[in-house]
Amino acid sequence: MNSRLALSIVIPTHNRAALLQRSLEAMTQQSLPPSCFEVIVVADACRDDTAAMVLASAARVPYRLALLGHTARSAAASRNLGATRAQGDWLLFLDDDVVAEPELVRQHWVARAENGISLGYSKPVFPIRATFWQLSARLWWEDRFRDIGRPGHRFSFRDFFSGNVSLPATLFRKVGGFDPSMVGRLEDYELGIRLLKEGTKFSFLPRAIGHHHESTDLEQWLGRLRQEGEADVLMGQRHPELRTMLFSSKEPTDRRLRRLRRLAFDHPRLGDWMNALFVRQTRLYERWRLRGLWFPLLGRLREYNYWRGVSAAIGHRRAFQDWLQEAPLPPAVAPDAPVHDLASSRTDAALAEVLDLGSRVGLRLLVDGSEVLALPPKPGCEPLRPPHLAALVSELAESELIPALALKWVRAHGRNLLCQSDLPRLI
């Protein structure tokens, strides 16, 4: 037996004894020897028989199982508490509704060699007769993990999910752990920002599979969206450099959605009444299986509830706009930013150096001497590395790089070309 435990698994829970028992049961099936890890259950304001169940399991299970209890009503605080009592050098955070496959802990244990943050793959599991919302949520989650698993994916704070993730305990303590003042689920993202500022490397473990038994439905999700709106404001206050980025991607796209945003800011009572009406309408549409009407309504509900959360955190619309104006401008490409020619052959080390500098001050991409793309620094993202560049180039080739080259070519030869009558044949 190791004198020092390798891995501490922290599972926060709140009144879900049956789910928790299933996930503790899965821990007995792990391919990693049970002497290498311990499990710490943090029961937060539990009123059911969680404590009795965990104590009964502790006598049975082959690994070390500890139970902590407090009443904070916050998963962030529970995880922090669990981390302070952890004896392992590595922390693995799991949710109480995640049932681990036998390889999960071993994969995280092997990934310690990377010395960074390792994300596991949480496969969503919904009930057999899933609702429309659950069906589309499952697609969303699976697509999310597929994106993360693509070679050359550049991790951002939005990829940090605390449901199945491991990191060095020293790093966790250094950045100060989760921030319990963040509402809702966004404490993950907020911790992700701080970890990325430390320059930590992320990696994805596609074989560290946990089955995530989701029971959320539309109305709970709408409540969570409101919390997300509030949390985005908090996050913008704490990290002003992200403020513009956080809200620019959420800008409503058409007039009807913009009207909903105004409703959320100016007439929240009327808006909430309408929200309730819409929710009833979705139930009716779902019973009649009218997907063509249900999906657009979902878009409207999402828009309203997010902005309702923002307005609850910040107040009036004018105040929100002023607050956005105060934010520093999004970073631009510096005049002395490094240049990289895609046609040139740099050594890997030299390229890595240029990219590292480029992710801080911006980077200009050239093809054979002519500029095709300027990449401003992206806050809240990993530093650029060569695989990221390869993925970026193949992604942007069609929309950015080749049009830029074609434009340059037409500018250079255009006058002569246009004189010739056989232009169509040439093209």
Add this chain to the structure above:
Amino acid sequence: MAKRVRHQPPRSAIRQCPLECLPQGFTDLQGYDRVLVVFCWRTAVVTTAWLPVHRGCVSLSQLNDVSPKAAWPVWRLIFDRPPAAVPPLPSASVVVCTRDRTDDLDRCLQSLSHVLSQGYEVIVVDNCPSTERTAQLMSRYPRIRYLRELRSGLNVARNTGLSAATGEIVAFTDDDAQVDSGWLSALLRNFDDPMVTAVTGLTLPLELETEPQQWFERTNSFARGFVSRQFDLTKAGVFAAGQVGAGVNMALRRRSLEEIGVFDEALDCGTPARSGGDQEFFYRVLARGHRIVYEPQALVWHRHRREWRALRRTLYGYGVGVFAWWTRCLWVERELGLLWIAPRWFFRHHVWNVLRALLRRPQHLPLDLALAGLFGALAGPCNFFRSRRRVRRQSPAASRAPAVGSPQGHADSPVPAPGTLAGQDLSAP
């Protein structure tokens, strides 16, 4: 119906044309009036074009004039290339359902020889045969598993094939089709996404010698374009299952059938519902939140019906099939949206075609074909219920045909274990 006299139809040929080295024209087209040129780039078909034939020849300049049409799809192929690390392909079985068509089946099995040599399993399901000829033909293919399903119905045969197959993925093709060399691997490549449950491919005509074949290709072509597409609940209407592809060229993930259910045995050829079994399955895949990919690199050549009578019967069957499976959706799945969609389709498609034929508008469908579709659509709902009663009579234990049972029964019906269906393994030991 009285045999009608038609003017001499133009005869059409089909030729493949690799874009990497354009051939110096075609000179072997004596007796043809036009040619369908199928442009390929590497292994993928990128576009097709019609060219007129002069004295049995098509010149290089004619090919050069139409080849720029292929530029955009080739461009897409270059930039949509798969990532460098291709995961290993899943295991697969190929199922061919047949009934008394030995000539076609022979050609189909010959084209599947490369699939066999790659080590994949091939299963032929003989559906309610009236003669022993298929069994005799199969004795020439000892490496292919031969099953006999005595209950009539294409979907019954498909379910037999599904339960007998051992691969993780089951690919289907028809006995009147011929698969291309890269067909199976192109289908399998798309299953690396866990949400993908079905993949369909591009189906082109094998020959366009007779007028009915040309009409079929014009009105009911199986081809769905040359660009890969994805379908799911959030992007496509679930009743547009016809746009997704057809059963002649599809592959399914067997594990997902626990959630989706197997093919409904009250539908498709060999039952009063006549067709629509594949479409209804695609509908359930989409409605249960799974994804379907259309992969044009998976190429199958399909021999359309040569005679007018067969074509008329086919179009009548398609009319019946669509309305039969829509009736099932309304009856079993309570899809009220169909009360709006089905009448619209009936008037905008079937009635409209008949009216155009009567008024002799340009490019109109021959009246008998338009009427066949219309009468089929009218008979669809009634035929579905007849077919359902028939299936229940045939198998008193309703659990044997789980996809047809009670409204609750279809979703969580597991894949029947091998041996529960009436399939008999007759392959050589």
